[in-house]
Amino acid sequence: MKRLFYLVDQMDSVESISEDLHNEGITDWRFHVLSRDEAGLFTRKLHSASIFDRTDLARYTERGAIAGALFAMAFIVTAKLTGALVLPAVAWVALFLFMTAAGAWLAGFGGIGVENYRIRRFHDAIENGQHLVMVDVRKKDEQRMKELMASNHPDAQLQSEDSAFNNPLVEEDGKVHIL
Structure with a gap:
């Protein structure tokens, strides 16, 4: 899955994009809007970004699990090799x-x-009143979605493309960093 990021100035445009995406079979689970105007999203019944889209909760949790597993392995191997702890x-x-x-x-x-x-x-664009539209599409539907957005919503500018899945080792610069 690929995530497409669009910035839009007007809430009316976001609503129109939502209708077009729903007509194309994109469900609310694959379409998220991040906006400073949460009340506007709620009033227009637009799918607001979840806590997982807004925060790094998932990525930090994955990193913590990796670190915890590494620490556990080091502890267990040391305890087994030294015989300091005898457990089933x-x-x-x-x-x-x-x-x-x-x-x-x-x-x-x-x-x-x-x-x-x-x-x-x-962050700055959202704070200045723009709305971030995130659309998750299958790779085979990516080009069709870009064409739909370009033809029906020229005001929505494609800003970025990324994977729809978190990678606990990648930073925003796109480079892999080891914990």
């Missing part, structure tokens, strides 16, 4: 799962307060 196999698995979950949970607290890395570059 099921206890080692439970300990690994607990430490992985704890890492994810703790990191999630950091992610909930951070703007999503993919929309950070649109």
Whole structure:
């Protein structure tokens, strides 16, 4: 899946885009709008961006799970090799799962307060009253969607394209960073 990012100036245009996307079979689950005017989105029954679209909660949680799993592996291997802790196999698995979950949970607290890395570059535009329209399309439908938007909504400018899935190791500069 690919996510297309469009900036739009008017809420009427966003509503028209929503109608066209619905007519093309794009459901609310694959179409999100990020706007400072949340009341306008609600009034017009437009699908507002979720907390996962707004914040880095998912990406930080994934990073925390990776870090927790690595820490758990280091702890368990050290404990097994030194014989410092003697536990049945099921206890080692439970300990690994607990430490992985704890890492994810703790990191999630950091992610909930951070703007999503993919929309950070649109922050000023959104604060200045523009609306960010995010459309998730299959690769085979991508060109048709771009043509539809260009012909029916010339005021919606394609700003960026990205994967619809989070990558816990990629920063907004597009480079992979290891924790």
